[in-house]
Amino acid sequence: MTFAEAVRTCLKDKYCCFRGRAARSEFWWFSLCIGLINLAAALLLSPLPRETAMPLKFLISLALLLPNLGVTVRRLHDRNLRGWWLLIPIISLLLWLLERAAPGGGTSAASSLLSLSMCICYLAILSMPGTAGPNRFGPDPLAAEKTRD
Template identity: 35%
Template sequence: MHWYLRVLKNYVTFEGRARRKEYWMFYLINAIISIILITAERATDTFFFSLLNFLYALAILLPSLAVAVRRLHDTGRSGWWFLINLIPIIGAIVFLIFTCLDSESNSNKYGPNPKH
């Protein structure tokens, strides 16, 4: 939960670097929350959970984008590489590979290694 809250606190920080653990823990907790909301929405079939799910997705849009950009920075790539997701299928695969790569071991132009 620490990693999830850390991303939310830095929700518009597009500078710096994010470790793999920060990135993937954020997405794991985000997926769990989304599954709970979708399950509640389908089980109750009410507008309330549909609205709640939409508001949650809207609320985490910027933090998700920011942590993805910081993750790219950690691998030594520009945040503009996020746009590779616009290429169907192949773009998502390439982006997934980028986010799975280890950090650059030393400081790079985006800041010091967050592991140290």
């Protein structure tokens, strides 16, 4: 899947779709797109006052939230994992924030290392090849790409 195909799939065809599977190319190309959109927004909105720029950045992030969650869940489905695995980085961040907010105010090295290792494991899961052939979430997206070519 190309960059343009991934963006079209995530923003148009499957904007709020949490069913099916997404190949690595779809996930990573769309992740790059989100990064580029956020970078462009930061650069274009930087001359504006903070009170104006922050709500606009928030609206852009909000518009990209559902397709981002959708492609991530579909990517997890490609690995034959339920979408609930999406909670790993969220829980990791919450644990880290809770420890920071606790009396004493700092984070321990063990807590930081745990949060970091959870996120690295999560990225590894997203980076691994999907299940070959159909799985419980649908047909292999790579097989569909090969028949299209």
